[in-house]
Amino acid sequence: MRTQPKGGGWLEVVCGPMFSGKSEELIRRLRRAEIAGQRALVVKPVIDDRYDVGHVVSHAGAKMRAVTATTPSEVQRLAQGYDAVGIDEVQFFDEGIIDAIDELVRRGARVVAAGLAQDFRGLPFGSMPTLLCVAEFVDKLEAVCHRCGGPATMTQRLVDGSPAPFEGETIQVGALDSYEARCRACFEPGEDASRVLPVTLIHSGRV
Numbered sequence: 001m002r003t004q005p006k007g008g009g010w011l012e013v014v015c016g017p018m019f020s021g022k023s024e025e026l027i028r029r030l031r032r033a034e035i036a037g038q039r040a041l042v043v044k045p046v047i048d049d050r051y052d053v054g055h056v057v058s059h060a061g062a063k064m065r066a067v068t069a070t071t072p073s074e075v076q077r078l079a080q081g082y083d084a085v086g087i088d089e090v091q092f093f094d095e096g097i098i099d100a101i102d103e104l105v106r107r108g109a110r111v112v113a114a115g116l117a118q119d120f121r122g123l124p125f126g127s128m129p130t131l132l133c134v135a136e137f138v139d140k141l142e143a144v145c146h147r148c149g150g151p152a153t154m155t156q157r158l159v160d161g162s163p164a165p166f167e168g169e170t171i172q173v174g175a176l177d178s179y180e181a182r183c184r185a186c187f188e189p190g191e192d193a194s195r196v197l198p199v200t201l202i203h204s205g206r207v
């Protein structure tokens with residue numbers, strides 16, 4: 001069991017690809033905080049309206065009441081007075097979320113931020129690199145590769161069954177028909193991706 005910081009707040013980041021159970025883990029942690037008698041709140045970006053605007057719902061069906069916010073300052077305002085604050089799909093907020101979370105932690109809140117570490121191109125997603133860097137605790141969850149059944153760390157975006165073009169829109173919250181969890185070996189970069197991939201990957205014949 002982890003030793004929790006004494007006398008102050010802290011940041012926990014739960015990351016991974018789609019279908020890795022991030023929301024499930026967020027809900028589990030916030031539920032436990034509630035059971036422990038803490039004031040707990042879950043915030044999610046307005047963009048994530050997959051299932052239910054008033055709740056955060058995991059792919060596996062776990063559900064917890066949530067409020068929506070459009071900006072980091074709104075997250076900060078909504079979270080005032082709460083002991084434990086869960087932020088789902090944190091990668092969709094602009095970079096102001098870094099300072100907003102920092103401020104909440106400084107005021108003594110435990111913040112649990114869940115989000116995609118990589119976008120569908122396999123590139124770091126939004127503010128996630130910084131949040132992962134400054135967090136006290138980090139958990140990277142794996143999904144199951146849709147192709148080979150191995151541990152999946154990447155999100156494959158498909159458009160009409162083919163890998164999405166590299167230049168496609170980053171933000172699109174979808175379901176099984178347009179996104180798959182893939183391992184690195186089964187991940188198919190979209191068109192034009194080779195020009196930005198590390199030379200070592202290209203030379204190794206993996207792309």
Ligand SMILES: [Zn+2]
Binds near residue numbers: 146147149187
């Ligand atoms: Zn695979």
